[in-house]
Amino acid sequence: MMMLWVLIPLSAVLLIIAGWAFFWAVDNDQLENLDEAQRQALELDDGPQEPVDK
Amino acid sequence: MSDSMLKFYVPDLHCGGCVKRFTSAMDKDKTQQNYEFQCDPLKRQVTFESESVKSIPELKKQMFEAGFPAYILVDSKKMQLKEQRDFLKRIFVSVIGMMQVMMFALTIYMEDSMPQVWLEVFHWFSLFVTTPVLLYAGKPYFISAAGALLRKQVNMEVPVAIALIVAYVYSFIGLVHGVHTLYFDSINMFLFFLTLGRFAEWKARYKTTEASEALWADIPQTVTVVTDEGDIEKELTQVRPKDIVLVKVGSQFPIDGEIISGQSLVDESMLTGESEPVLRQIGDQVFAGTVNQTQSVQVRTKAVQGATQLGHIQRLLFEAQDAKPKLARMADKVAGYFILRLLILAIVVGGFWWWYDPSQAIPIVVSLLIVTCPCALSLATPAAIAAALARLTQQGIVVAKGDALEKVAKITHFVFDKTGTLTEGTFEIDQVKVIGENTKDSALSIAAALEATTEHPIGKAFTHNRQSNDVATDIEVLPGVGIQGVYQEQSYLIGAPDIVLQRLEQDNISAEIRASIQAHLNSAEGITQLLLIAKPATPIAVFNLKSKIRDDVQVVLDELKPHGISLLSGDHETAVSTVAQSLGIQKWQSRATPASKQAYIQELQKAESVLMVGDGVNDGPVLAQADIGIAMGQGTALAKSSADVILIHDRLQDLNIFISTANGTRKIIRENMIWAVAYNLVAIPFAAAGLVPPWLAAIGMSTSSLLVVLNSLRLLKWNKTD
Structure with missing residues (x-):
């Protein structure tokens, strides 16, 4: 049970770090347009490659 | 900007x-x-x-x-993102808080096997987590409730704020005094579900805004203005009427104006739904939002931003969002009364339990306040209306007055204008029959100069006969008659032959000329004709114009058959009767002026509710008279229209889509209302009897709101067949 004295404050610290990371992500437009990366991946696709002569 | x-x-x-x-x-x-x-x-x-x-x-x-x-006139994306960020942060804080406190709550609920010291630690840690969650995620509710109370009003946040404060204070005092039934878990859960529900509502509301703002999305904010000193770049907001703007290939026209140099194919599908690009040349109007496809052109600015046709459409959308339908106003009123009574009920129930079993009083009051919060009742109508407006806007149907969706169910009679509504919106000149010594070219030039400024489809038939800048002066539109004006110092009148002839009758024109005119008119019965005279009484030419019935008319009319259908037109009898007979319309009226159309609708309204479909220009007063006025058309027609609904893609079949979506909206609203009222009716006695713990109340209240929002969002995918 003594481990709880470590785990509980640790969870509090992790909580604060997670909160900070999430706020940072939101404020820095990381969650603005979640579809964009998928769309770009499709648009940048050059299509089927030409067969290479061996 | x-x-x-x-x-x-x-x-x-x-x-x-x-x-x-x-x-x-x-x-x-x-x-x-x-x-x-x-x-x-x-x-x-x-x-x-x-x-x-x-x-x-x-x-x-x-x-x-x-x-x-x-x-709002411009893209409010930034503001929207700010609100979204706030929501995301509050949801995150409350969900993390809820997870942490729940983890401790599980342990606390197994208190029999838990040493006392750890129970105390878990409780204090729950307080440590709940306090910032309450202050951060709960802040908007406290501010809103305090604002309402300061104005001596009660809003929906008042019971929410009271419940949160009471639960928190009770739990804090209980913790200090060693009581083990505390409600930190319920506070976190309530805040999470409440914020999640509000976020869903906010998203649903902004769907409509997004639909209208999408209209502006690609319009360039910097434009090239042609001046005597050369081309200069200007912010769109600094462009003024009469400025000459250079619009390059591939760009959207940033303003409404008239082409003064060059010609190009223009994609107007955004405004008209017409998929084929249209050739626009010197003298033609172009509109903000349409796309210049083949050549750079210079355009003399007529309107910028909010004053453009696009701006007017956007304004109509915002007006529709703002206009609260009757049902929503009623729901808000009921919710207002309900909150006041809920607060009184909470005091009475709390008093009873305080007397009967004080240990139960606070949790029961908290549960009662949470579980019966009338969020779902207040959301029932606006959420459905917002989703329906978004769906309709996507399909090119602009609902300018929100209550039009409600009125559809009562409509028993549909009245249609002919030209541009049942028939194609465009005319072609089929024949020009010249009278006397005039030439065909001069007759066409005069007619084109007179019709140069009109937006009516008939007038547009002459567009390509007009020399550049060849516009008559002193132009006067005579409703139901035609147009008169001065061209090359001679006064002319062009309009419906019978009415123009009546005017001629007052003068002594020869029987020979009269017979000649009549012969020309009789030779082309059943089609639209115009008679041009030089005033006071010199006939010049008869124009035969052709237009065909829209492909989708019969399908639309078949679906409306159980209701009364009338056709009103300013055209002569044979033209109107031909169209009426071919479409199976029993009631029709020819030679109708705006005033007689209005009178016809007034007469119908003595026994029926009337929906009128017409073009946006001539039928303005008639559309306003009808219970629901629907305008079809393009150009400035939309901006000037007094219609409740505008079909911007100029497709008659959109009428059936509108009716189907309106019926769907009413159905969804009814379902929402039944759910919201039934939920509250069932929840109140259970909560008052102490059978609903606060955590269950939090889930129940939030679930009821979420269900209402999710049910409303079904309208975003609504199809005519649903």
């Missing part, structure tokens, strides 16, 4: 006096907000520093209450 600005069109801001009234009404003491803004009564605009605006809906409400309805 800078990104940090938020611009509103405020139609009632006319003069310095209005600015003074507006400034006074938006005073910090009255609004509880320190807004920073600038008024421009010339443009009827107010520009706010977006940093000083916490919520656009709240700001619009405050302006409305001050007597200044306002509509």
